[in-house]
Amino acid sequence: MLYCARCGLRYPVNIGVWRCICQGELEYDNPHEIVVPDLNDLIPRPCSIWRYREALPALEDEYIITFNEGYTPIITIKYHDIPIWLKLDFLCPTGSYKDRGTSVMISCLKQTGIKSVVEDSSGNAGASIAAYAGRAGMKCTVFVPSDTSPGKLIQIRAYGATIEMVDGTRQDVAKACQEAAEGNHNGETFYASHNWNPFFLEGIKTLAYEIWEQGVRNSIMPNWVVIPAGYGSCVLGAYRGFSDLVNQGKLHEIPRLIVVQAKNCAPVYEAYLRGGTEVLPIHGQRTIAEGIACSNPVRGSEILHAVRASGGVVMAVAEKEIECAAIELAKDGVFVEPTSAVVVAALKRLIDNEVISGNDIALGILTGTGLKATDYYGSRL
Numbered sequence: 608m609l610y611c612a613r614c615g616l617r618y619p620v621n622i623g624v625w626r627c628i629c630q631g632e633l634e635y636d637n638p639h640e641i642v643v644p645d646l647n648d649l650i651p652r653p654c655s656i657w658r659y660r661e662a663l664p665a666l667e668d669e670y671i672i673t674f675n676e677g678y679t680p681i682i683t684i685k686y687h688d689i690p691i692w693l694k695l696d697f698l699c700p701t702g703s704y705k706d707r708g709t710s711v712m713i714s715c716l717k718q719t720g721i722k723s724v725v726e727d728s729s730g731n732a733g734a735s736i737a738a739y740a741g742r743a744g745m746k747c748t749v750f751v752p753s754d755t756s757p758g759k760l761i762q763i764r765a766y767g768a769t770i771e772m773v774d775g776t777r778q779d780v781a782k783a784c785q786e787a788a789e790g791n792h793n794g795e796t797f798y799a800s801h802n803w804n805p806f807f808l809e810g811i812k813t814l815a816y817e818i819w820e821q822g823v824r825n826s827i828m829p830n831w832v833v834i835p836a837g838y839g840s841c842v843l844g845a846y847r848g849f850s851d852l853v854n855q856g857k858l859h860e861i862p863r864l865i866v867v868q869a870k871n872c873a874p875v876y877e878a879y880l881r882g883g884t885e886v887l888p889i890h891g892q893r894t895i896a897e898g899i900a901c902s903n904p905v906r907g908s909e910i911l912h913a914v915r916a917s918g919g920v921v922m923a924v925a926e927k928e929i930e931c932a933a934i935e936l937a938k939d940g941v942f943v944e945p946t947s948a949v950v951v952a953a954l955k956r957l958i959d960n961e962v963i964s965g966n967d968i969a970l971g972i973l974t975g976t977g978l979k980a981t982d983y984y985g986s987r988l
């Protein structure tokens with residue numbers, strides 16, 4: 608069943624709704640007990656998110672759409688002789704961590720008979736959904752802002768998706784996409800939104816399971832996890848996954864989550880500074896961390912709750928800090944999009960301020976590949 612996070616109304620999974628009639632976001636109520644397998648049981652499993660299958664929504668084998676995403680490596684770099692651990696999640700098949708959520712979401716939609724999906728995105732989510740929908744044999748249309756640079760659209764088009772350009776703000780693009788889904792009354796076209804769909808978050812939980820598995824096996828279980836946030840799916844998936852592990856006695860406590868935004872567009876940071884429990888919409892400015900340029904996140908209050916419950920903090924980093932971190936990472940051989948570099952910018956500041964020391968294990972999640980940001984790097988090098 609699905610249920611509304613705001614009013615509690617329940618819906619069958621196969622009814623094809625993407626949000627509640629009260630406009631609240633839907634959550635997935637798994638009818639099965641969520642079980643993250645023991646470390647020994649995991650050894651022979653496939654090296655993908657599906658190694659944690661008992662913790663994911665129940666799916667028949669024939670509906671699972673996968674490119675063996677996940678199981679990404681962790682490396683270390685040093686800053687002032689203090690090690691920083693980095694999870695290279697941009698090595699997922701389409702170049703971003705979003706493949707974890709997309710694999711689960713598209714599989715669930717396929718199982719419920721959806722034949723066509725629409726999505727609004729100009730970047731990583733659009734490419735990811737185009738790839739998985741293509742593999743699932745679904746028709747896919749991605750709505751994008753009309754000022755999106757042509758280079759970013761190539762990957763989406765190459766996977767076979769149709770692109771619809773929309774004039775106006777990011778919100779206008781989302782609205783056009785939602786209207787396209789709602790105007791389709793045969794029930795076969797679905798708004799497969801990475802920001803609204805609860806199955807997407809179910810897949811992102813595997814990030815936490817992997818960090819736990821790799822951390823315990825290699826004695827590098829982090830006490831800090833640093834995550835970029837726009838709409839916050841990476842933070843929320845990680846928080847829910849770590850919560851599962853604590854609930855099952857596999858982890859003593861959730862690592863402290865540090866949520867990082869770009870100072871130019873930081874509604875969660877502003878709410879955190881106010882001590883608020885709700886994120887209010889803002890008018891953000893352009894940022895090179897375009898993947899997290901979100902002025903009104905769907906699950907803002909849950910992001911604030913996750914940070915506070917873990918004993919973490921929300922940070923905002925300036926354009927200059929992001930740029931320095933991106934260029935330095937690339938010089939270290941780690942080529943990520945500027946959106947991912949916010950994590951390292953934040954870690955450097957935390958080490959400079961002696962919040963993180965050599966006694967800590969701080970792990971940052973690098974979410975997207977630099978190959979999607981060649982326009983940016985081309986103008987800097």
Ligand SMILES: [Zn+2]
Pocket residue numbers: 611612613614615616627628629630631
């Ligand atoms: Zn509701």
